[in-house]
Amino acid sequence: MYRNLSEFIARLEREGELVRIGAAVSPAYEIAEITDRMCKSPDGGKALLFENTGTGFPVLTNMMGSPRRMAAALGAESLEAVGARIRALLDDARAPKDSLRERLRLLPLLAEAGRWLPRAGTRRGACQQVVLRGDEASLGRLPVLRCWPCDGGPFVTLPMVHTVDPETGVRNVGMYRMQVFDDRTTGMHWHIHKTGARHFDAYRRLGRRMPVAVALGGDPVYAYAATAPMPDDMDEYLLAGFLRRRPVRLVRCLTNGMYVPADCDFVIEGYVDPAEEPAEEGPFGDHTGFYSLQDLYPRFHVTAITHRRDAVWPATLVGVPPMEDARIAEATERIFLEPIRAAVLPEAEDLWMPASGVAHNLAVVAMRRRYAGQAHKAAQALWGAGQMMFNKYLLLAPAGCDVRDTECLAALVRRADPVRMLIRGEGVADVLDHATATPGFGGKAALDLTSVDPAGPEPVLPSPAAFVQAGGIVAMRAEYLTRWGVAALFAPRGGRVDVGDCLRRNGLERVPYAVLFDAEARSLPDGSDLLWLAAANSDPRRDLQLVGGTLLIDARSKRPGVEGHPSRFPNVVCSHPETIRKVDSRWTEYGLGEMLPSPSERYRGLLLSEEAAW
Known part of the structure; x- marks a missing residue:
């Protein structure tokens, strides 16, 4: 595997999977807009290394944004090869062991598993070549990205947040976004269901300050392990050790006793005080393609920042899929x-x-x-x-x-x-x-669908020659009828509709499914965009109903607080037109070849307002 992030970058460059951008770029919006265009290009485009960010540190984005780069990050030729290795391991462990000889065959497997366990060292790691304390430990030195126009501030988007259960001593490494509030504090976006939040609750019960260490960079498998759905009390670095076929070497932080990978690029040391009032965090243009809105989360206080001399700041951009x-x-x-x-x-x-x-x-x-x-x-x-x-x-x-x-x-x-x-x-x-x-x-x-025969008789699905506006519904896209049995219907935002009347007037009573969208969505050219909206904008408890024999999903934007709707309804994530114009005008400077259009232009019509929420 990789001894550091720079080694991974070198491999990507050798294999034509990376573009270096030497032009001066801003971490505020510009890097995000360039990255969004690259992420949505065919096959995920290239990884991007922004070498001139005005901070002294280059920024790497989209490093795992294609199947090939994702497999490379895990040290494999393909994702299928990784799955096959897991399957072989579990097959060996689960196979019946009827004899002593067969049981002894497990010993090499157990010995190999022992080699995956993380190892704590006593010396400093490469991540501690430069040590910043006191006023020098300023988050303002770092190229933290500001991604979308309604974001509450800059966000650390690829942090590996280290916490320890104070009652069991078991470590958790999770990926929780961190909004930078000032040079010395951030938010800590621990959802209530996450392990970090459980550890926080345990420290609050004990009345103790909670040590936290945030690592960035190093072997890219660490970042993957931090996102993986591991069992609650299993160390993510065990998975990383398995994937990289050698243990993760850990070093002790300088101000709080936490352990982090020795080869990572940056470490932000600090603490969270459960006795402190939470801070308002957000909005943030999230991976759902919508803004997650303001809420209260704990504050993280910085006590030290350490980094490699040749450190690279890794970041990811989330927004409307695919990313x-x-x-x-x-x-x-x-x-x-x-x-x-x-x-x-x-x-x-x-x-x-x-x-x-x-x-x-x-x-x-x-x-x-x-x-x-x-x-x-x-x-x-x-x-x-x-x-x-x-x-x-x-x-x-x-x-x-x-x-x-x-x-x-x-x-x-x-x-x-x-x-x-x-x-x-x-x-x-x-x-x-x-x-x-x-x-x-x-x-x-x-x-x-388990009893459905895909080769069975074809259903007779209607195909109206011309759509008749009825029941408050103003348009239909019929291209999904014959293939999926889905009528995509469009109605003005917030208006009353009678879907049954529309179906009857258009002879569509036998259509198995109908999805109702805002009228503004009919211009989206791709069915995958409509699928994204249908799943994101609906709650099956409220927005799923049977109209005769048709299953209807109401995927329109919901007017806040009306008829059981959420009290706040967020906007789709789009770049500001000024940012788009700036990137358009500088495109040749970036050295990225033929101009890639801004994906935000196709979603601008979905905006409910100029704010993060309606």
Whole structure:
């Protein structure tokens, strides 16, 4: 694997996967706009190394933004190879051991596992070549990105936040965004469901200040491990050691006794005081494609900053999908499918989380079905399993279906009977799910397709020659009717609609599905954008209903506080026109070849206001 982040950068450059940008660029908005264009180019474009940021430190973005770079970050030729290695390991561990000889064969496996455990050293690491304390330990020295125009401030977007359970001593490494409030304090965005928040609660009960260390850079596998859905009390550096085939060497921080990887680029040492009043954090243009709005979170206080002499600041940009985080989610699909089979759902064959579903909104599972009701059992099991508890919409496909083959999925979906095959539930929702009126809790829906034959008789689906405006609905896009059995309907924002009347007037009563969007969304050219809106803007508990035999999803923007809607409804994330013009005018200076248009231009019509929320 890689001895440091610079070694990974060198490999990307050798393989034509990286572009160096020598022109002076600003960490405020400009880097983000350039990165957004690159992320949404075919196959995720290139990694970008901004060498002149005005801070003395280069910035690396989009480093894991393609399948090839994601696999390289994990030290593999492909993500499939990583999954195969996990599967072989678990197969060896689970195989029946009927004889002493077979049991002894496990010893090398146990010895290998022992070599993955992190190792703490006594000497300083490369991450401590430069030490800043007191007034020198200023976050203003660092090229922290300000990404979107309504963000509450600059945000550290790729931090590996180290905390320790004060009662068990078990370490957690999580990725929690950090808004910079001033030179010495940030927010600590611990969602209530996350391990960092649980550790914080434990320190609060004990009445003790909580030490925290934030690492950035180093072997890129560390950043992946910090995002991985590990069991609550399992060290993320055990996974990193397995993936890199050698242990992570740790060094002790200088001001708080925490341990961090010796080869990382930056360490921000500090503490969180549970007795202190929380601070207002946000808004932040998030990976959902919408702003997550202001809320109260703990303050992190900086006591020291250390870094390598040749340190590179890694950052990621999140926003309307697809972005770099979609590639990270693909790695998680491959790595954690086998553990999900072993612990939760042995009938599972494959798992896919489409980029449009921003990881938690939509998932597709292929499963072996042996008895009636098994799909219900599978849905409930997944909705109670680790980070799968955040899933909102779930498709359960039959064994043998390639869940990434949209032709196979379309054949199943258009042949389904949603009245009979719909599974509804309620449960934990992601805190970032803006559609639910009860933060952290919302509706769930699954479609049981396990008994559908994708090669069975084709359903007779209507195809109206001309759309008739009715029931307050002003337009329809018919291109999804014959392939998916979906009528995409469009109505003015906030107006009353009668979908049943519209379907009857257009002869669409036999259409299995209808999705209702704001009229402004009809200009979106890509069906994946509509899928993203449909999943993000709806709560199955409130916005899913049967209209005759048609399953309707109301994916319009919700007027805040009306008819059970959330009290605040956020805006889609878009760059400011001034930033777009600046990047357009400087494009040749960046050396990125043919001009890439700003993705924000296609989403500007969705804006509800010029603020972060309606």
